[in-house]
Amino acid sequence: MFYKIKPTFNQTLWAGEKLKYRYHKNSDLESISDSYEFSLDEGYMPSVEIGDRLVSVKDYIKNNNLGKNLEGKEPNLFVRLIEATENMPVEVSPTDDYAIIRYNKLGGSKLWYILDVEDDAYIYLGFNNDYTEEQVLSSVADGRILTMMNKVPVRSGDFYRVPAGIIYAIGKGVTLYEASQGADLSIRIYDYDRLDPSINIDEATKVLKYNQYVVNTQIDRKAKVLHAGRYYEVTKFNIFDKYNLKFNENSFSVVTVSRGSLKAEELDIKRGESILVEPNELIHFEGKGELLIARVADYGIGLDVGGTSIKGAIIDDQANKIAEFKTPTESEKGEAIIVDHMRECYLGLLDESGFPRNYFTKVGVGFPGNIDTINGIVKFSNNLGLTNSPIADLLGKQLGIEVIIDNDANCAALGEYYYTDKRKYHDMYLITLGTGVGGGAIIGGKLFKGGQGSISEVGHMKVKSDKYKCTCGQYGCFEGLLSLKRLKMDVDELRNDPNTGLGELISDDDKPLKIFQYDEENKAAAEYAKKYQNNLLLGLVNVCNLFQPEIIVLGGGVSYVISKYIPLLERKMNAYKYSGYDAPKVRLVQATLGNEAGAYGAAALTKI
Numbered sequence: 001m002f003y004k005i006k007p008t009f010n011q012t013l014w015a016g017e018k019l020k021y022r023y024h025k026n027s028d029l030e031s032i033s034d035s036y037e038f039s040l041d042e043g044y045m046p047s048v049e050i051g052d053r054l055v056s057v058k059d060y061i062k063n064n065n066l067g068k069n070l071e072g073k074e075p076n077l078f079v080r081l082i083e084a085t086e087n088m089p090v091e092v093s094p095t096d097d098y099a100i101i102r103y104n105k106l107g108g109s110k111l112w113y114i115l116d117v118e119d120d121a122y123i124y125l126g127f128n129n130d131y132t133e134e135q136v137l138s139s140v141a142d143g144r145i146l147t148m149m150n151k152v153p154v155r156s157g158d159f160y161r162v163p164a165g166i167i168y169a170i171g172k173g174v175t176l177y178e179a180s181q182g183a184d185l186s187i188r189i190y191d192y193d194r195l196d197p198s199i200n201i202d203e204a205t206k207v208l209k210y211n212q213y214v215v216n217t218q219i220d221r222k223a224k225v226l227h228a229g230r231y232y233e234v235t236k237f238n239i240f241d242k243y244n245l246k247f248n249e250n251s252f253s254v255v256t257v258s259r260g261s262l263k264a265e266e267l268d269i270k271r272g273e274s275i276l277v278e279p280n281e282l283i284h285f286e287g288k289g290e291l292l293i294a295r296v297a298d299y300g301i302g303l304d305v306g307g308t309s310i311k312g313a314i315i316d317d318q319a320n321k322i323a324e325f326k327t328p329t330e331s332e333k334g335e336a337i338i339v340d341h342m343r344e345c346y347l348g349l350l351d352e353s354g355f356p357r358n359y360f361t362k363v364g365v366g367f368p369g370n371i372d373t374i375n376g377i378v379k380f381s382n383n384l385g386l387t388n389s390p391i392a393d394l395l396g397k398q399l400g401i402e403v404i405i406d407n408d409a410n411c412a413a414l415g416e417y418y419y420t421d422k423r424k425y426h427d428m429y430l431i432t433l434g435t436g437v438g439g440g441a442i443i444g445g446k447l448f449k450g451g452q453g454s455i456s457e458v459g460h461m462k463v464k465s466d467k468y469k470c471t472c473g474q475y476g477c478f479e480g481l482l483s484l485k486r487l488k489m490d491v492d493e494l495r496n497d498p499n500t501g502l503g504e505l506i507s508d509d510d511k512p513l514k515i516f517q518y519d520e521e522n523k524a525a526a527e528y529a530k531k532y533q534n535n536l537l538l539g540l541v542n543v544c545n546l547f548q549p550e551i552i553v554l555g556g557g558v559s560y561v562i563s564k565y566i567p568l569l570e571r572k573m574n575a576y577k578y579s580g581y582d583a584p585k586v587r588l589v590q591a592t593l594g595n596e597a598g599a600y601g602a603a604a605l606t607k608i
Contacts, residue, residue, distance in 0.1 A: 002277040003048040004267060005254070008080075010034040010044075013194065016085040018116060018175050023081060023272025031085075031601060036249065037274040037450020038079040038254045038294070041182070060276070060353055061399070067251040067279035069296045076106055076231040078180045081115070081272060088170040089199075090124070090190040094207040095164040096356075099185055108181035109209075109354065110162040111227035111234050113292060115153045115258055118173030124149040126166045132601045133205050140201055150215050160216070161224045165209040168335050177258060179294050195563075226292075228314075228322040230359050233297035235320070239285045242427035249280035250317050251295040257572060260289030265488035265591050266435065294313040299355075302364040302602025304408060305338070307435040312345040314353050317461050319419040319608075321596070339394045346399060362402035364413030364600045364605030367391060368436060370457065373449060376405050382471040383436050404605045406449075407457075408432075408598050412555050412591070413440025414447050414608070415601030420592040421451045429549040430591065431458060431539065432598075434556035435481035438473070440601075441547055446607050447608070459483075463538040481535040484558065487580055488512040500524035513561045533565050537572055543579035544586050554589035563590045578590065 011023065015033035019025045025035050036044040040058055047054040055256070061074060082088075097378075099107030104244055112123065128150045139145045149167060152160075154174060162168050167189065168177065187194065187204045227234045237245065239262060247253050256274040263286045269275060279282065298317040303310055310329055314322040325348035327341045346363060369381030376392020392403040406414075413430035428442040439458030441448040459479030460472050468489070470480030491512035495502045502524055506514050516532075518525040543552060552573075554566065570574060570588035574581060593600055 002255075002264065002267075002275050002281055002283060003050055003060075004269070005037055005046050005048055005274040005276055006054060007035045007037050007046045007274070008044055009036070014084045014086040014172075016083040018083045019081055019272065022116070023175075024270040025081075025272060032553040033083060035081040035272070036079075037081065037092065037256060038077055038276075040074060041078070041184075042445060044078075044080070044184070050606045057276075057593065064252075065279060067249065067296070069250040069298050070252070075252070076182045077294060078178075078182055078184055078256065079256065079274070080178050080184070080509045081175070082170065082178055082254075083116075083175045084172060087172050087192065088169060089188050089192075089196065090149075090169040091188050092167050092204050092208055093162070093164050093180070093186050096310075098207050102203075104388045105185050106182045106231070107164050107185055108231065109164055109227075109229055110168075110178055110180040111159065112162060112170075112238075113159045113177040113234070113258065114156055114174065115177055116175035118263075119156055121154055121173035121534055122151050122168040122171035123154055123160065123174060124167075124171060125152055125160060125215050126150050126168070127210065127361045128212065130211050132206075132210065136208065137201065137206060138208065140190050143190075143192070150213065152215055159223070159355070161227055162240065164315045165207055172519055174300050174496055177256060177292055179227065179232060179234050181229075206399070211301075225316070225320045225322060228297065228316060228320075228353065230355060231284055231296065232294055233316060235318075236433060237291045237293060238325060239287065239289055239291065241286070241288065243285050245283050245285055245291075247277050247279065247283070247293075247299075248283045248295060248318055252279055252299055253277040253293050253295040256292045256294075258292045260287060262287040262289040262291075287373075298607075299360075300364065300603030300606045301346070301349060301360050302366065302411070302599050302605065303342055304366045304411065304598030304602055305342065305368065305384070306408070306598075307331065307368070310341050310348045311596070311599050313596065313603060314349050314355070315419065315600055316605040319600075321600075323349050324599070325349045325352055329384070331386075335386060335391075335394070336391050338386075339391065339398065342391075342395050343398045346395075359608075360401060361403060362606045363395075363399065364411070364602035364603075365391070365395070365403055365405040366408035367405055369437070371405055371407045373406050374406075376403060378405075382433045382473070383423040389460055391428070405436065406447075406605055407440070407603075409438025409458075410440040410447060410449065411599075411601030411605065412438070412593075412597040413442055413598070413601065415444075415597040416553055416591050417442045417447075418604040418608070419600050422553070422592075425550045427547065427549045428551050428553060429543050430553040430555055430597070431543070432556035433536075433554065433558035433562075434595075435484050437482050437556075439543070440551070443547070458539065458543065461539070461542060464535065465543065468589050478535075478539045482532070482539075482558075484512070485534075486517075487558070491515050493527060494524050497524075513558065516561050529565075532562070533569060536562075537569060537576070540569065540588070541576045544573060548583075550584075550587060551587040551589065553589055553591050555594065555597050557595055560594065561591055566590060
C-alpha cells in the first residue's frame with residue numbers, strides 16, 4: 001500500500017510563495033519557508049491520508065511493517081522542502097557523538113537537492129581555507145563570515161552532501177529538497193543583522209571543522225544515489241511515460257515528486273507532493289516526472305584481492321555501488337604488505353563514502369586460491385605466492401571487525417547471482433577469465449563450496465596435454481591454457497615470428513588481447529582465436545557435464561574481448577555436452593557486473 005502525505009508548514013522571514021503555488025502546498029499561510037514531508041518530531045510531524053482519515057506519521061509507524069532494516073527501531077529520517085527568499089542563517093550540524101551527549105539526539109549529515117533557483121543563486125558550504133577558532137569568532141563579530149566560506153553557484157538538479165561539522169547556509173533565491181537525520185538539529189552561528197536569540201556561537205565552536213572544505217563541483221547529474229549513510233539513503237528515479245516501479249523489500253520509502261507530475265495507480269501526485277510507500281510495493285506510474293526516494297538502506301562492504309590490485313566496494317541492498325576504492329596488491333612483498341593494502345582499501349572506502357569507522361561489523365574478502373573459509377586461512381594461492389596464510393585473522397586484528405574470506409571466483413559468482421537478475425535461475429556457474437581462471441557454483445540458489453571450500457577450482461581441472469606448466473605446478477590445467485599469462489606467452493611467440501605478420505599489428509606495448517581484433521584479417525590471429533575458443537569449449541562442456549547448470553556466466557577482463565564468440569560457443573557447448581540437445585539447453589552469457597563482480601560478491605558474504 002501507499003498513501004499521500006499531508007505535510008506541515010512553517011513561515012519564517014525567508015518564506016516565499018513558490019512552495020504554495022509551484023510545489024502545490026495547500027496551506028492557510030500567506031507564504032511558506034518549510035514543508036515537512038517526513039518527521040517524527042512533534043513540532044514538524046506530518047500525516048498520511050488513509051481513506052478519509054488523517055493518521056500521524058508516528059501513529060502509522062507504530063502499527064505497520066517498515067521492513068527488516070528497521071526491525072525494533074524508529075526511522076531516523078527528516079525530509080522537507082525549503083524556499084529561501086532571503087539568505088538563511090549560517091549554521092552547523094553537530095556530529096552524532098556531540099549531539100547525543102548534549103541533546104540526547106543524533107546530529108549528522110544532510111543532503112541538499114536543488115529544485116529551483118533565481119538568477120545568481122548560491123549556497124555557502126564549508127570554509128574556503130584553513131582557519132583558527134579566533135579568526136572565525138572575529139569574522140562573526142564583524143559580519144565577514146560569508147567571505148570565509150565557499151560561495152557555490154547552484155543550478156536546478158545539482159545536489160550537495162553537507163557533512164556534520166561543516167559550516168553552511170542556503171542563499172537567497174534557492175528552493176531545495178533536504179533530507180537529514182532525525183529532527184532538524186543545527187547550531188546557528190550568524191544571522192546577518194537580524195536579532196536572533198537562537199545564535200549560539202560558543203557551542204558552534206565546539207563542533208565546527210575549521211579546515212578547508214573542498215566542495216564537489218563535478219556534480220553527476222545522472223547519478224542515481226544522491227546520498228548514502230547509516231540512517232538514510234536518497235536515490236533519484238526518472239519516469240518518462242509508463243513504468244512499474246518495485247520498491248525495496250527491506251524498508252518503507254518516502255517518495256517526493258521533484259519535477260513533473262505523475263499518476264501512481266489512481267492517485268495523482270503533483271510536483272512537490274510526497275507519498276509514503278510500504279516495503280516491497282509495486283506501483284504503476286504514468287506520466288513524466290522525477291522521483292526522490294528516501295529510505296533506510298542496508299550496506300555490505302567487500303574487498304576483491306587480485307594479482308595486481310585490491311578493489312573494494314560498498315554496496316547497498318538495491319545493488320547500488322555507494323563507494324569504490326583501489327590499491328595495489330604488491331604480493332611480491334609478502335603477506336604483511338598485502339594485509340596493509342587491504343586495510344588501506346577498507347579505510348579508503350569509509351573515507352570515500354563518509355561512513356564512520358564503527359559502522360561495519362564485518363567485511364567480506366575475495367581471495368585467489370584454495371581457501372579454508374571456516375578458519376579464514378589462505379591454504380594455497382599460487383598467483384600471490386601464499387601458503388597457509390591466516391589472512392582473515394591478520395586483517396581482523398588491524399580493523400577490529402569480523403573478516404569473512406572466500407575464494408575470489410566464488411565471490412564473483414555470488415556477486416553476479418546476489419545482485420543481478422540471475423536470481424531467477426536455480427543453478428548457475430560462473431567462470432572468470434583473467435590473470436587466472438576461476439569458477440564458482442550456485443546450486444539451489446546458494447553458493448556451493450564443497451566440504452573443504454574449494455570445490456569450484458575449475459581453473460585447475462585437467463583438460464588437455466600441454467608443454468607449459470601452470471602456476472600451480474601441474475600441466476594441462478584449464479587456467480594454464482587460458483590465463484592472461486599464457487595468452488601473453490602465446491601472442492609474443494606469434495608476434496616474434498615474421499611469418500605471421502602480427503609483429504606489424506601488435507606492438508610490445510599492446511595488450512595481448514589485441515590479437516582477437518585481427519581474427520578476420522590475419523590468418524595467424526584467426527587460427528589462434530579458434531584455438532582459444534576450442535580450449536575454452538573444453539572447460540565449458542566439462543562444467544555442463546559436472547554441474548548441469550541452467551546458465552554459465554563468463555566474467556573477468558578477457559570475457560569482454562571474446563564476447564563476440566559467445567553465441568557460437570553456446571551452440572557448440574550444447575551440442576557437445578552429455579546428451580547434447582536432448583538435454584535442457586544451457587545458456588552462456590557475459591557477466592553483468594564484469595570485473596566488479598568479485599567486490600560485489602565479497603560484500604554479499606556479509607549478508608548471506
